[in-house]
Amino acid sequence: MTEDKIQAATQKLLMMWESGNLPEAIAHTMIQPKGRPCDKWSLGNRILMLANEALDARGFKQWSDAGRKVKKGKKAFYILGPVTKNITVEDNETGEKITKLLVVAFKAIPVFRLEDTEGAPVPVPNYEPTVLPPLMNVAEAWEIPVRYVPNLGRFYGMYRPMTDEIILCSHDEITFFHELAHAAHHQIRPLKGGQDPFQEIVAETCAAVLCLMYGFEGYVVDARNYVAHYAGMASGNVTKAVMQALSDIEKVMTLILETAVEQELQALSKI
Structure with a gap:
């Protein structure tokens, strides 16, 4: 029964993509920051923070001002801060002297994760959506943490095989x-690093099929463009690329939906 539903939804998706008979697209959204010091950092520094498995990091004095101190033996990681100086230039048109702030270099600034400090409680912004997306119980069953974080600019979300966690910069269901x-897919076979075209085609096609099954059809428009991009890198066109990946797509979908059913049955047994 599950396999029949997967095949029917997949065929419907391919027909929509091929015919161009697509619903009105839903604009993708990004989570906006809520005012912590690190939210003012550059995109590169916020990615460095995420790479160091931190959702809040600050300098020694900033933690002190927040009533916290760095735990003994904890080490900093480093972000880059600009070194600036004021220069005076002359306006070519008016001859007026103007003072400008010029970035002349960058310096390494030590910062510490929240987890490496102790002291006064620090308000932790809650970036989770009011209503969690369907299938969150699947991530819970697999013991995969799902973290919602502010916009990091270059991506809507990521799965990190090394730490087995999902990080989302968007509340959009298709991103999850x-x-x-x-x-x-990583459970079926270890994922390759980076944006592997085959893996991206599998993930986005599965996401689009799940959107159809759960009533979020507006996302399938951009999903087609996403798959087409990676199909161009991989094999030439959307249908051909999906058909080549169909075996893995069906395995991934089956694993997700069968886990969801198991979780629902367990929940019902406890009532």
Whole structure:
């Protein structure tokens, strides 16, 4: 029964993509920051923070001002801060002297993760959506943490095989479905690093199929463009690329949906 539903939804998706008979697209959204010091950092520094498995990091004095101190033996990681100086230039048109701030170099600045400090409680912004997306119980069953974080500019979400966690910079259901598909695919066979075209086609097709099954059809428009991009890198066109990946797509979908059913049955047994 599950396999029949997967095949029917997949065929419907391919027909929509091929015919161009697509619903009105839903604009993708990004989570906006809520005012912590690190939210003012450059994109590169915020990615460095995420790479160091931190969701809040600050300098020694900033933690002190927040009533916390760095735990003994904890080490900093480093972000880059600009070194600036004021220069005076002459306006070519008016001859007026103007003072400008010029970045002349960058310096390494030590910062510490929240987890490496102790002291007064620090308000932790809650970036989770009011209503969690469907299939969150699948991530819970696999013991995969799902973290919602502010906009990091270059991506809507990621699955990190090394730490087995999902990080989302968007509340869009398709973003969660995409990263959940990566997590399921990793269980079937270890994922390659980077944006592997085959893996991206599998994840986005699964995400689009799940959107159809759960009533979020507006996302399938951009999903087609996403798959087409990676199909161009991989094999030439959307249908051909999906058909080549169909075996893995069906395995990933089956693993996700069968886990969801198991979780629902367990929940019902406890009532």
